[in-house]
């Protein structure tokens with residue numbers, strides 16, 4: 492039996508291991524207001540009621556829409572709430588994702604996050620690489636991290652994370668600054684990032700998988716439910732396939748922090764019940780046979 496801890500460390504903070512990713516609270520294509528604003532408000536309220544104290548968001552979600560919703564519903568924030576954002580991308584006039592990774596753009600995004608979230612400082616800011624296309628970023632890593640460490644020195648952020656990144660970049664970054672989290676795509680059905688999870692284990696860095704239920708681009712929760720190995724373990728635990736996928740992540744690394752996104756209170760409640768599911772060795776062996784659905788090519 493793998494005993495699942497309910498909390499873990501994110502930098503110097505202790506957070507519940509199941510948090511909330513707020514991206515699904517914007518409108519379609521993560522643009523504009525949610526289709527049902529009251530439902531979006533209800534999800535945020537219920538998340539905190541149920542003990543979520545780690546929320547992941549970003550200025551380009553909406554843009555600004557999701558941050559403003561979070562502030563409207565939760566400000567003044569509970570003392571123990573950790574809000575994480577990401578910089579490196581922006582939206583153009585048509586809503587397309589564009590790179591915004593020059594030092595002055597990173598600063599401008601943090602300033603905008605502070606305004607829309609009504610914060611004096613942000614708990615954690617992830618440097619998100621690769622927005623706006625696969626071409627390598629021409630801005631040197633040292634300049635990007637320098638912008639974030641300057642903002643940290645000015646008291647505008649506390650912790651620095653890295654997102655959509657590689658082992659080599661993490662190792663290079665660690666020579667400059669502590670890294671509180673790595674946020675990459677990873678799930679039971681997309682384990683290509685396993686070497687980076689290993690590196691995080693080695694350095695005691697929190698690993699925060701995005702698309703923890705498999706991305707909508709690769710079938711999402713429906714594809715998980717169609718996998719016979721997940722379905723059999725789910726039946727044994729009287730749980731849903733999504734719950735087993737999240738429980739597998741919790742069992743995989745004790746500093747794995749989940750931020751499953753949902754626009755539904757029912758799904759939120761289902762996701763938060765996962766830390767009571769204890770997978771045994773037989774379950775974990777069965778789940779090693781899950782079909783690899785591949786990394787989303789977003």
Ligand SMILES: NC(=O)c1ccc[n+]([C@@H]2O[C@H](COP(=O)([O-])OP(=O)(O)OC[C@H]3O[C@@H](n4cnc5c(N)ncnc54)[C@H](OP(=O)(O)O)[C@@H]3O)[C@@H](O)[C@H]2O)c1
Pocket residue numbers: 511512513514515547548577619654655674675700701702703704705706707711712733734750751752753754755758759761762
């Ligand atoms: N760093 C990055 O580049 C990056 C990229 C993407 C995301 N993120 C962050 O990572 C978070 C997590 O990603 P995500 O989970 O939102 O990505 P996702 O895989 O695109 O979305 C999750 C999907 O699963 C559904 N869902 C959630 N819980 C469910 C359940 N219990 N049963 C069935 N369906 C369920 C949601 O639909 P319903 O709304 O219907 O529940 C949604 O369609 C995001 O919210 C965002 O904060 C970061």
